Amino acid sequence: MTKTRNVLFLQSSSELYGSGKIILQVLRIYQSEGLYPIVILTGPGPISDELEKSGITFFIQNLGILRRKYLSPSGLHNRWQMNRKAYQFLNELDKKYEFELVYSNTLAVVVGAYWASQKRIPHIWHIHEILPGPRVLVSFLRRLLDKSTPAPVVVSEAVKKHWKSKLKIAKPRVIHNAIPYSEFFRDDYLPIEELNIDVDNLVITMIGRINPGKGQLFFVDIAKELHKTYPHCKFLMVGDPFPGYESIEESIENIIRDEGLSNTIFNLGFREDIPAILNATDIFVLPSILPDSFPTVILEAMAAAKPVVATASGGASEMVEEGLTGFIIPMGDVSAARNALSKLIKSVELRKSFGKAGRERVLREYSEENFVKETIDHLWRHLIKS
Template sequence: MSAADQAGGAEPMHVLHVSHTGHRGGAELALARLLATERSWTATLCCPPGGDAFDGLATQGVTVDQRLPRLPVGGTRSRSPMLAARYIAALRAAASTLRCSPWFGRADLIHANTAAAGIICALANRGRQVPLVVHLRDLVTPESMGRFGYTAFTRLALPHVDGVIANSQATLASAADRLPAGVRRVVLQSPSGLRHRVTEPQVRSQVRAIGMVGRLQRWKGQHVFLRAFADVFRGTDCRAYLAGAPLFEETAYEQELRLLAVDLGIADQVSFLGHVDDVPSFIDSVDVLVHASVRPEPLGQTVLQALAHAKPLIATEGGGPSEWIRSGVNGLLVPPDRPEELAAALRKLAGSRELRVELATGAAATPGILSDAACAMAHAAFFEAFAPAAGSIQREGR
């Protein structure tokens, strides 16, 4: 039952969700899916203007305030002292805006959706007593966050949190030595758009379509996938489908991928689909799904989606995917950034319908994959642990 429909009893908990961007990324889409469910809490979202990740949430009973200032692109990975200074200034400006927001004073709990949002919220919350929960959606390492981003997050945000939600055991472990003693912590699956699970796999006799879902970013490994695909399927009637679009400074990578497809002689076999809204239908349309990140993936929502749809799956080992996949049982795991290993796995799957059926059946039987509604219930239980009598708490502005 949604917060608006609760009858009688205490006032629903008021959670202020903060995102550092409104553009589509894995973190933003996961939050949008969470807030689009029937929730037991009242939700307000603060984010910058621009982007369409949160379009439609107002019709789901979410108050959306888009007055946060935008952050400079590339600030967390910059080696430029000038850009780093601009980024810190923008974080402080965003914190000041958030602190002055009427929603900030009314919140029973603040939920920062990303590391950057965590810094903003921690700065805004200095001297106040509103519980702060930060969502860990990336591995807390210099490699994943950028050296500057890692330093800023571990110094300005993590020492001041009351709780953390991690999307995998690997993500939580990466932050463990930076968390103060007594901080509540939990691993919760992020909503992946799961409407239903496929229990009876449909495996075609031949492999004709191989898909990959993900933002076009170098670390997502689309170039590794294209090289492996060319090695196995060049000159055949098998096609590769890339679902995902670049953002900001990543547009050059898309052009690089298109040129690579030409150089590999597979340009007429590769389709660049851009952002795909209906990911479940896309997954159903392909014969094999590939996850090719070149460094450990914190969760890998594509992996969960493929398992839920009983799709033969190849993923790179490490991070979240290794927590869900038993190689040879419900998918295949290959070393990251090794196109020859990915090619060998693709060749193995293409050559054996029996193996594809075995992996699809194993995927259908994978335990623990939650629907978006179940994810929302798990998040609600964690939120409510910070304010068991939220309805009686009087915050500023009430």
């Protein structure tokens, strides 16, 4: 019997946001190359459902994921304990599967890099983050990257620039995110009944998991400002909170209620019908207020032929062509957001022009075919060397 070539995948979240969608792409590519992925998830969720559909073996195990909320003495002690247990779990799993390669998705997963370096197994780290601090965390990750990962994948030039200046051995390689786009080309999705959107309304949408960096409260401030001049505009917010950031959602709901905006701003939570949401959208906004590496949702919005207004927060500045597919604005600047969005609100021709150019750009510069080609090349460079 031919021995299967097993690859261990460590996934930081079980949700189908940007990094989750990308790891599913990578898993399918590895399968197509004759490899056998074994995935470790931190808990059940939409990704586990997709893995079952694809016949991919997965396990649930606390991986001691690093989050900002753990950056305290007690929090770090908790993470050390969870990573120690995860390390032992990987040891037991390796006895059965004899892994040839370890793949860690996002810098929030650290146990795989350390385990792979100790076992002398090739390791790929897929970096989605720009981390300005704290210094001790950045220094720790830099040392672990240099020790474990000769060629980490980074999702944008912005991420590469950030980490390249810190690394002494590892050489980051840019592979831009890409997804299947066909479902975003349709324009025949039925209206979303619960929103009660009239044909005279103009819909402005943001999509992103609620956390301090994604800018949901900034988006609410933008909506409040635009509502004064453009009362026909409706504002959609899609995404649920990361565990520990429920207070941000509570603040959003309080503002909507206290300022009488319940018929203007709609907080929809997590949705699986993103193509339909974007089909109902006229303008897409990504209001990140912390570095955002390469937001997959911008690819989705451009594929749906929507103009994009995004903050200069990292990868968005590479993705959006200023004045051609959308506008780039400073982080947290309500006045700049109002000015950019007003131009699009006033001109249906400009919205169509930007949307058309955005779709052409995403298919030209961020094609799924190129993502597959680059990922396969990167994979075999690691396995051949091993």
